[in-house]
Amino acid sequence: MYAVETKNLTRKFGSFIAVNNVSLAIKPGSIYGFLGPNGSGKSTTIKMLCGILELTSGSGSILGLDLARDGEAIKRKIGYMSQKFSLYDDLTVKENLEFYAGMYELHSAEKKIRMEEMLEMAGLQNRRNELTVNLSGGWKQRLALGCSILHKPPILFLDEPTGGVDPKSRRLFWDIIYQLAVAGTTVMVTTHFMDEAEHCDEIGFIYNGNLIANDTPANLKKKITGVLLEIPADNPMEMLQSFMEKKISVLDIYPYGTSIHVLILVEQLEEFAHYNYKIIPPSLEDVFVHYVKSKRKELSK
């Protein structure tokens, strides 16, 4: 049984289709990274899976429980950290945990134990009486995570948990996610950071509401055929322009930081001999560009 499974999950807002026929199958105990540009439908998908938004059509299940029928039972199985953490700024750290413990109806003995565990996990034992408003991003984020897993949910949905958080806190947060996954928790996490996505067991790319790729990072990379070249460029846009003008046929070409990336057939390598290129393995960012472009081409046909 999958931890999360959807078939043609769809959500419309009026006539606008925010999530279009998304079919997912997430294995128990795995970390599933959900990637896509702004407005592509990540949060909407997660909200449907958490029972906050109704499905327009399609179906889904969480640990075999049906999204449309078993909403109440599902709520007890999941933890949800929303994109805008729902902490109360004017409550202390401890009071926020208490609030969530009450919401999950934890009994007093269990509540005490779990609150301590969460304070420890977040590294907030000594700051329990501080007002939440005074915590910086990374601390707030760990407190929000603690609040969302007080009831030991087997499935955890994290919607951009590391947005606006410094790199050190991001790493710390991911250490916690790995520990949860090792202990058996299934984690579905949205992120804009490709380095985070690299460490997921599987990745889904959503674009304009459509799931355009869904596989392990290694398999997604394998699907890029050809040889990928990195050519340093002082002005990547200018270099791109000059390639276009020369009408050199390539599989793909795009600016990438302070270089351009060119995807070619191995037979073409000679044509590029006078460029200062390096052959590189595709990163997830390359994979993402590739899928988005293929989808755009498909849509414009």
Ligand SMILES: Nc1ncnc2c1ncn2[C@@H]1O[C@H](COP(=O)(O)OP(=O)(O)OP(=O)(O)O)[C@@H](O)[C@H]1O
């Ligand atoms: N309640 C709503 N009413 C109308 N449109 C909505 C509503 N919620 C979301 N949308 C639209 O649906 C699309 C998908 O939004 P969603 O929040 O799921 O994207 P996202 O991938 O989470 O983006 P981001 O990376 O910015 O968080 C957007 O175009 C958004 O404007």
Ligand SMILES: [Mg+2]
């Ligand atoms: Mg979002």
